[in-house]
């Protein structure tokens with residue numbers, strides 16, 4: 001079996017989601033040697049991590065005409081790394097974190113190799129026996145993956161000798177290998193077509209300001225129940241008092257009350273704060289998909305039967321236009337008095 | 339600028355997902371239908387492009403006959419033409435879907451005598467979240483592709499498009515020669531609501547149809563499950579302002595107030 005990971009680096013560190021994907025791949029490969037592709041030459045820190053996680057063969061993309069993030073060039077390199085697959089002997093699995101880059105690179109690889117990308121996996125296992133008559137004889141994979149951004153799980157069988165798997169971060173804990181690997185690092189320069197090179201990113205740093213929603217320790221979110229753009233003054237105040245960031249539901253962004261970058265949910269940002277406070281939010285599954293990783297959740301809602309009231313740890317039945325100002329007042333006095 | 343947009347009909351699930359007794363589908367008997375917010379934004383982006391640069395917006399979907407409803411919604415916000423690839427409603431899978439869409443694009447473009455300048459898809463469908471139909475379609479057509487795009491601008495010459503998105507604190511900018519395929523994310527724009535004349539136009543609009551050929555997909559669904567959630571009922575801290583002291587105490591316990 002050939003198992004290869006697409007690994008993302010942040011400076012001289014492997015990003016956490018990739019370590020989880022590597023752990024997933026090592027288990028899927030069941031002792032098969034593990035290879036990986038990184039886009040830049042890894043430093044000593046990243047190499048030590050990869051060794052600890054059992055990655056033996058590290059290849060870094062080194063094609064002369066690639067100057068930025070080039071998803072098709074990355075896919076071409078991965079295709080070359082699993083090329084022995086073409087001889088029809090081995091089973092292959094290519095694994096990446098289910099990030100924007102991971103999914104994108106695997107989608108390109110799927111398109112050029114004809115292999116299926118099973119996106120958002122939480123589990124995958126090699127199955128030697130697949131029911132006769134399946135499209136791919138000679139083996140397959142049993143997989144579990146998310147649908148509706150995690151609100152549903154799907155059990156499926158991949159009838160093929162090769163598969164591409166993107167891994168949902170929260171489904172796997174990053175665990176070093178029981179035996180560290182001896183790492184070799186080599187460049188890889190796949191043959192590239194003009195089209196492969198046509199899509200390359202030029203990067204600029206984004207200007208950061210305030211507490212970032214995705215990594216905030218506390219998120220105070222407002223929904224339609226806040227009543228209008230003006231109502232968010234008190235939501236902002238509460239977020240500031242708790243050292244957190246403001247989040248919103250889609251009802252709020254659709255109404256134009258707040259910008260989309262503050263939206264929490266399936267088509268917004270996923271957050272996993274220590275505390276999530278949902279104010280005037282009903283708790284649609286697409287919203288919960290973005291905040292169910294919170295350690296503690298408080299909901300304030302006039303409707304005791306709103307779905308969010310069942311999914312939170314603590315509930316306050318009440319009108320946010322009354323409760324929030326009183327809460328902010330109490331916190332301010334507390335701070336002033338201490 | 340002629341733009342082709344792909345949308346997918348999905349159930350409008352609200353507070354809770356209920357499955358059919360065989361566990362193979364979402365029970366839609368009590369639900370309406372919609373498309374992903376990403377796709378709503380793709381339609382809006384296409385309409386804005388043609389408002390700025392002239393041209394047409396064609397919207398298309400592959401789905402059951404009822405998916406004509408989602409095409410009409412797109413017409414009501416400004417799409418000019420609609421094309422329905424009629425299936426029995428069973429999900430075809432990403433490989434089969436992208437192949438069917440690619441052959442439909444070739445057919446539509448054959449009829450027009452020239453390619454669509456731009457094809458827009460959502461970054462991922464709301465239900466399956468496969469993250470790949472747009473990319474596969476681009477490869478099948480031999481066109482460049484950018485995904486997850488949050489900003490799009492047609493160059494003055496009309497020969498290329500600038501696409502950008504955010505990733506891990508950086509902006510990534512792509513320049514794609516047209517014709518190209520771009521998948522977009524919600525947030526790229528704020529979709530408009532249908533106008534009354536738009537609704538009238540949508541009601542009367544002709545929708546062309548075709549029947550796609552669908553190949554079997556190697557990934558075969560066995561069943562769906564609703565994951566068990568740890569939280570099933572909250573502790574009620576109180577009603578109205580009377581709950582404030584308990585809430586402040588909770589914040590202290592959680593260590594979120596100084």
Ligand SMILES: Cc1cc2nc3c(=O)[nH]c(=O)nc-3n(C[C@H](O)[C@H](O)[C@H](O)COP(=O)(O)OP(=O)(O)OC[C@H]3O[C@@H](n4cnc5c(N)ncnc54)[C@H](O)[C@@H]3O)c2cc1C
Pocket residue numbers: 222223224225226248249250251252263264265266267268269279280281282283284285286287290300301302303306318319320321350351352372373374375464
């Ligand atoms: C594919 C898809 C993706 C989606 N992605 C997202 C996403 O990323 N994020 C997201 O949020 N949604 C998303 N949605 C939309 C989602 O289904 C809901 O429509 C949305 O979350 C509702 O927002 P809301 O809870 O603010 O509004 P509502 O559902 O209207 O709820 C408002 C709540 O406020 C309460 N309320 C009213 N007045 C008061 C008051 N004065 N005080 C206290 N409470 C009050 C009401 O009881 C109600 O519970 C998506 C939908 C689809 C189909």
Ligand SMILES: Nc1ncnc2c1ncn2[C@@H]1O[C@H](COP(=O)(O)O)[C@@H](O)[C@H]1O
Pocket residue numbers: 344345346374376377398399400401432435458459460461462463464466467468469470471472
């Ligand atoms: N059945 C379909 N009909 C039309 N477009 C589709 C269909 N399935 C997927 N798409 C398009 O491809 C995008 C990505 O889908 P997916 O790869 O399934 O996550 C969607 O947002 C749609 O724009």
